[in-house]
Amino acid sequence: MRALARVQEWYGPHSSTAAEWPVDALMMAKGDTTVSVVLPARDEENTVGDIVAAIRRDLVERTPLVNEILVVDSNSTDATAQRAREAGARVVAQGEVLSHLPPLTGKGEALWKGLAASKGDIVVYIDADLRSFGAHYVSGLVGPLLVDADTQFVKATYERPYIGSDGAAQQGGGGRVTELVARPLLNMFWPELAGFAQPLGGEYAARREVLERVPFVTEYGVEFGLLVDLLQLIGLDAMAQVDLGHRTHTHQSIPALGRMAGQIMLTAWSRLERQGRVLASEPPAHTLLQFGLEGQADLVDVAVAERPPLASLVLEEDLA
Ligand SMILES: O=c1ccn([C@@H]2O[C@H](COP(=O)(O)OP(=O)(O)O[C@H]3O[C@H](CO)[C@@H](O)[C@H](O)[C@H]3O)[C@@H](O)[C@H]2O)c(=O)[nH]1
């Protein structure tokens, strides 16, 4: 009950909508602060170009709110890098950033490499598979950071329909892993975070100095890990939420979401262990036996790894 009261107390003062952060007003607040937009992209040739072009048109050329657009090409096998470059982004290959380190995989790795390769004081992450993107996604996320010095991290919320193969939208049907896995876990173990309506969403912004002080879990554990670790590092009152309206994206299959769910559960477990809240006599298994339509079995690995806080790495390299 105490946690719920805490969420209620936090919610009002730390929630806003994108409409409350008009770009022209933000330009006054921006001053010398630089803003990087980082898009992780694996095989997103159908969507990445339009997203980059919209940011470039509305937030670089029309009003210079954004200083840098960086696409991290996450081992794509399609024309993602070319489309992103043509639309005006700088593109880096995930494996070529900090290439002296052994490569890791997945979205969390792309985000960490994007942090290392970008320069802005504020870093905005935007998924490259969005079909509902508008410039207000970026301005809404940076608004609280530019205007309020106490805000360190801003997470998006939105209505998330499920779009069926016939194109029909089912209101509230999207975010299946959020509803079935992430939200129950957060409410059980980190109830202070229960007010984040879309904890797994890929759109959020933070001050670089804060992002460089937390580890990044690889694969799809990254958003869950960041929320839990940032709560511990900066506290709930330095975290805010902005309603961006509506979000549609490319849905993954149920087996793929099962693997994502496994990665998120392992991330939660690692944080429970690290925070001294569970004592494991043996680590959880990280294999998942999945079954296809014909009943065929497939053993997959849902292990996640972790990159250390970027700041610790820079320090280590400075000392070496
Ligand atoms: O190895 C990868 C996998 C994904 N991506 C990119 O990451 C973004 C999100 O990935 P996606 O597969 O579309 O994830 P979703 O099914 O949409 O999963 C949701 O839940 C995940 C777990 O929190 C989040 O990482 C996602 O941002 C969020 O949209 C997209 O731009 C991908 O191209 C990579 O860069 N590398």
Ligand SMILES: O=C(O)[C@H](O)COP(=O)(O)O
């Ligand atoms: O955020 C989630 O829960 C996953 O990305 C699944 O989203 P979807 O159900 O909208 O595909």
